[in-house]
Amino acid sequence: MISVEEARARILAALKPVPVEMVGLAQAHGRVLAKPVVARFTVPPANLSAMDGYAVRADDTRAGARLRVTGQAAAGHPFAGGVGGGEAVRIFTGSVLPAGADAVLIQENTLVEGEDILVNEPVGAGRHIRRAGQDFVAGDEVLPAGQRLSARDIGVAAAAGHPWLCVHRRPRIAILCTGDEIALPGEPVPEGGIVNANAGLLAAFVSAWGGEALLLPIARDTEDAVALGAAEARGADLLVTTGGASVGAHDLVLAGLKCQGFALDFWKIAMRPGKPLIFGAIDGLPVLGLPGNPVSAYVCAVLFLAGAMDLLGGVPTAGPVLEQARLGVPMKANDRREDYVRAHLVYDGAGWVATPLRVQDSGMLLALAGAQALIRRPAHAPAAEAGENVEILRLGMA
Missing domain, CATH: 2.40.340.10 (MoeA, C-terminal, domain IV)
Structure with a gap:
């Protein structure tokens, strides 16, 4: 038996990331960037107001000072002029700061009298302003290759001017459950049999980890059935089997896989649960053989399948986070x-x-x-x- 760490290292060493594709932002969530995202725009593109109020010169905002309001600036409608001494421009959140202004006096700290405002509380230079480029500037790398894209990352890519992103396609994981005793949910259960929980469990796991699950028909307990099931996995990025990995008379997964030219890397790990884990390949198709017990299959998926999918999907992985x-x-x-x-x-x-x-x-x-x-x-x-x-x-x- 080999250790968990050695098994993980040998699995990852046998894999490489899947090819890349271009997808729109709406389809990019959960995908892994194959190329870094470089900003096409500066954000914010100019000095913007962070509050509703008045664009002013900070030195003019002594308590009790009177300022003449000479215009207004709304988001998307900049004020064409500037702010001179003793002047103010009505401004709204997200509006471009007019030339000459160096602060925003929030409306709560003013009193309106006709076309003037009275200052109730002074404001310091730079207050309530979002500086041009304070988030990022054009040419900055805002998202690195290998990043799994969250909703927040999608927002960054959009703000940086990218409607399409170069990502790794979703890893295709073929799932082959084996055994005479198992039946799919909703099907008649044979005498002495049990409902197959592993197919649904592993398909959900694959989906949650960013992959595409390909459920194969159940392979019964014959070498030919396992071999036929393995043959149907051609085109997948990884074949995952469940059951038949132990040493019993009906544990025929290894023999069935060998009918397809399976080359064994290792079998059995010094761990609990999940000792009878199999790993190898069929003509370049990696094969991960999980135990049949659902808990054992799940724990092995957490420890080995997740990391394999990370690497296939383009994520440089260091293993589970403890x-x-x-x-x-x-x-x-x-x-x-x-x-x-x-x-x-x-x-x-x-x-x-x-x-x-x-x-x-x-x-x-x-x-x-x-x-x-x-x-x-x-x-x-x-x-x-x-x-x-x-x-x-x-x-x-x-």
């Missing part, structure tokens, strides 16, 4: 396998507290759905008392 939390209860010493323990996570005012679920059975999906984190227990970790720090991996929407 955080610190305090244990809610004592934990016994660990054995030679790295352990990922499902846990509840609560904030007690002083920090996050992680409490392992009472039962850690790898078939209990409802318990997994109620967990907020995985506690990482290194191989041979000593016993830990309540209150000691442990490493956790948060579980989000994926």
